[in-house]
Amino acid sequence: MLRFAPSPTGEMHIGNLRVAIFNYIVSKQRKEDLIVRIEDIDREKNIEGIDQEIVGILELFGIEYSQVIHQSQNFKFHSAMALQLLHEKRAFSCFCSPEWLQKKREEAKEANVEYKYDDACRNLPAELVIDNTAPFTVRIARPDKAIVIQDHIKGEMSFDRDSVDSFVILNQDKTPTYDFATAVDDMLSDISLVIRDEKYLENTPKQIHVRNQLGYEKKVEYAHFPSLLGEDVSVKQLLEEGYLPDAIANYLIVLAHKTPSEIFTIKEALEWFDLDSISDSPAHFEIEKLKEINREHLMRMDAKELSRYVGFADAEIGELARLYLNNEVVTTKALKSKIAPIFEERNIPSSFIEEVEKAAKAIKSAPYFDKYDDFKAYLLKESALQEKTLVKALHILLTNAEDGPDIAEVYKYLKNYIGEIVK
Numbered sequence: 001m002l003r004f005a006p007s008p009t010g011e012m013h014i015g016n017l018r019v020a021i022f023n024y025i026v027s028k029q030r031k032e033d034l035i036v037r038i039e040d041i042d043r044e045k046n047i048e049g050i051d052q053e054i055v056g057i058l059e060l061f062g063i064e065y066s067q068v069i070h071q072s073q074n075f076k077f078h079s080a081m082a083l084q085l086l087h088e089k090r091a092f093s094c095f096c097s098p099e100w101l102q103k104k105r106e107e108a109k110e111a112n113v114e115y116k117y118d119d120a121c122r123n124l125p126a127e128l129v130i131d132n133t134a135p136f137t138v139r140i141a142r143p144d145k146a147i148v149i150q151d152h153i154k155g156e157m158s159f160d161r162d163s164v165d166s167f168v169i170l171n172q173d174k175t176p177t178y179d180f181a182t183a184v185d186d187m188l189s190d191i192s193l194v195i196r197d198e199k200y201l202e203n204t205p206k207q208i209h210v211r212n213q214l215g216y217e218k219k220v221e222y223a224h225f226p227s228l229l230g231e232d233v234s235v236k237q238l239l240e241e242g243y244l245p246d247a248i249a250n251y252l253i254v255l256a257h258k259t260p261s262e263i264f265t266i267k268e269a270l271e272w273f274d275l276d277s278i279s280d281s282p283a284h285f286e287i288e289k290l291k292e293i294n295r296e297h298l299m300r301m302d303a304k305e306l307s308r309y310v311g312f313a314d315a316e317i318g319e320l321a322r323l324y325l326n327n328e329v330v331t332t333k334a335l336k337s338k339i340a341p342i343f344e345e346r347n348i349p350s351s352f353i354e355e356v357e358k359a360a361k362a363i364k365s366a367p368y369f370d371k372y373d374d375f376k377a378y379l380l381k382e383s384a385l386q387e388k389t390l391v392k393a394l395h396i397l398l399t400n401a402e403d404g405p406d407i408a409e410v411y412k413y414l415k416n417y418i419g420e421i422v423k
Helices: 014-030 050-060 071-087 098-110 126-130 178-188 198-213 235-240 245-254 287-300 303-308 315-324 332-343 350-365 372-383 387-399 407-421
Strands: 002-004 034-038 067-070 091-094 137-140 147-151 155-159 168-170 193-197 221-225
Touching: 002 014, 002 193, 014 034, 014 050, 014 193, 014 235, 014 245, 034 050, 050 067, 050 235, 067 071, 071 091, 071 137, 071 168, 071 178, 137 198, 147 198, 147 221, 168 178, 178 198, 193 198, 198 221, 235 245, 245 287, 303 315, 315 332, 315 407, 332 387, 332 407, 350 372, 350 387, 372 387, 372 407, 387 407
Parallel strands: 002 034, 034 067, 193 221
Antiparallel strands: 091 137, 137 168, 147 155
């Protein structure tokens, strides 16, 4: 079992999406289920509706999952396991006030040493614990030896016992902390492999320590990949701007993995993606590169499917739209801005009205012509316009713009719409 565990505290960003994509690919390769676990224990920071938005985005990208669970559903299990650790004296009640702990942190800073909890409450006599009415947290006792991790990307790493520390597992309000809840939830869901951003690397030994102290014997594999520089880009915003899910996923995989080709789909990546070959070097998200990849995906799209992105279900309009794809028009939003005006009221320059009217009159009287050259020859004869002037007028009449793709190519795909366009 693998898991994608986003927090509903803000919009999904491309860094989160990359984690979801990698987990999905590997789950398919290993033939294991993928679950979505919404990590919502920080209730004050949760934003209503974000969990549904995240799940909706996953579905847009074709990321399949077996179930969606919320971390808050497991509070009773978090509490029960914290009590177990207290009973077995693997955890202890800590009555140190936030003010006192802050004072200790400031002293450590002044001494230029890293702050570590001094285990002040670890060995309190039972009577001082039982009769103490002061607010308290619950801390797990630090490990007796180093925690060693064999990571798929970073190799073997060792964390000494003091770097793990006697950390808090239950807050004063008895809600679980992130590391404790995550460790317990991974146990409950029988997670076999955790794939995530390296910014969570320091959390890993703590989570392993929790499972060790609870007697959990299954070994959980880990893969931590470098953070994506510039990852604060919103996935929702990219989609609204007209970037395709296939193109976004394509780019996020290219940034981290040597690929057999530059353009591909997630389905194709299933054949060659290798978790152990993910680069351990930081990568920077560049919108210009995404534009190139998005344009290529649009160029390769089925014509009828492409037409749907500009409001039609007609292969000819799809082929017309393809004519507009260039270095500037690279998204479906930009493409629609080129196609929509074709079916709107004409914007004719005041100095060119007479010429356009002559061309329009000739078009209205013209029979159907399959070939552009025959159509143009008829209009030249009927309008008495010079060829250069006629072509300019046709650009305005057929595309509602003074320039653009070759008008002969435009006619090829718009000839069946002439009567609707030129009224």
